Amino acid sequence: MNTDREPAVYLSGIAVELGRRVPIAELDDPSVAAELENLHAGGLRHCRVAGQDVVELAAAGARRTLAAAGLTAVDAVVHATDSPYRETATKDGWAVLAGAGVPTAPTVVVGGSASANLAAALRVATGLLTAERLDTVLLVSADRVTGAGRYQPVGVTVLSDGAAACVVGARPYGPAYRVLGVSTAIKADAVEVSNSLKAAQLVKLGVTEARERLLRTLPEPDRGFRHLITGNYSLATRTFLARLCGTDPAAVHTPAVAELGHSYSADLLHGLESLRERGLVEEGERVLVLATSPRSWSMIALEYAGG
The missing domain is CATH 3.40.47.10 (Thiolase/Chalcone synthase)
Incomplete structure (x- = not known):
């Protein structure tokens, strides 16, 4: 715990974990097929389809970030998702911790902003750093499409499965x-x-x-x-x-x-x-x-x- 530092917050160790690349024209998805011409015109050609569930994606992204930042432990974890839980928010949060190799880190599960969950998670992570005078908060955001089609009319785009993570820290851990x-x-x-x-x-x-x-x-x-x-x-x-x-x-x-x-x-x-x-x-x-x-x-x- 850092008890005497300037109130600076850094993002470092950024890493992503994505599903396999699939041409959107080959998707078995009526919602995408109906809008394929518009999607292609907007620059969309592929999406990412993952075999893992959200917890596995989040844990894999978190491991990549810990390796990039040279860390084996963090003071806390913020897990952001807009996808259905495997079990419950609590159990999924615990599973992410275990899968990431940081099973003793306090965790907070964040949602409420869909594709904008990065900002919500960052606000929580920054609050943890400041209120508890921590040094490192692992932020991981993961989502996977389930049920409904992948076409999203807001933004005219196609949804993909993946995760991304970073260290929110009181100092940089690399670039x-x-x-x-x-x-x-x-x-x-x-x-x-x-x-x-x-x-x-x-x-x-x-x-x-x-x-x-x-x-x-x-x-x-x-x-x-x-x-x-x-x-x-x-x-x-x-x-x-x-x-x-x-x-x-x-x-x-x-x-x-x-x-x-x-x-x-x-x-x-x-x-x-x-x-x-x-x-x-x-x-x-x-x-x-x-x-x-x-x-x-x-x-x-x-x-x-x-x-």
């Missing part, structure tokens, strides 16, 4: 991003509509509110962001979101839309790690992450800390 701020807007009473104009108006309200909240608390808010990470949605959706965020659409970094499909929160962590791996982000540069769901919109402001 890292420093968290500058998080904001969330939610419209739980919003009525989902088929009218594209009304749907766009709802998204505009949510993203604008989240952006205004972030800028009110962000140090040096006029510095702007060189990169924007969004979910793996259609090109038209990503362009629309970029404009709402006040960034150039060319700043959107979603390098694997065609290969990954939309793997819930894993899209966002994968995008951040891709920036680093490809050498596209320099120390001190700011990155904006936009985590969206049909009724919630969150922004995470980060600064690349190098390493």
Whole structure:
């Protein structure tokens, strides 16, 4: 436990665990087949289909992160999912701990924001670091499509199975991003509509509110962001979101839309790690992450800390 440190929070050891790549044209899924032309036009070509359940995906992603960060233990774990539980939230949380090799770490299971669960989980992890003066919180987000089809009309995309994890720490564990701020807007009473104009108006309200909240608390808010990470949605959706965020659409970094499909929160962590791996982000540069769901919109402001 760290009892004397500056209130800084870093994301490091980012890793993903994804299902096998399947061309969406080969899926036995009527919902995708009916929208195949639109999906292809938006840049979607493949999705990921996992044989493991959510607990196994989460545990595998967590193990990858622990290895990347050089850790064998953490002070706590936050497990985020929007998928049905194998048993219960508690038992699934315990199974993730055991599968990840950290069976004695206190755990919290988080949901409530669908594809935007990364932001919800980060808020909880940051709160644990601050309130309990911890050094390391393992954040893992995992989801797997069950039951309904993989086509998602919000964002015009196709859902994938996968997990992503990172260490939320009081210091970096290898290459890292420093968290500058998080904001969330939610419209739980919003009525989902088929009218594209009304749907766009709802998204505009949510993203604008989240952006205004972030800028009110962000140090040096006029510095702007060189990169924007969004979910793996259609090109038209990503362009629309970029404009709402006040960034150039060319700043959107979603390098694997065609290969990954939309793997819930894993899209966002994968995008951040891709920036680093490809050498596209320099120390001190700011990155904006936009985590969206049909009724919630969150922004995470980060600064690349190098390493």
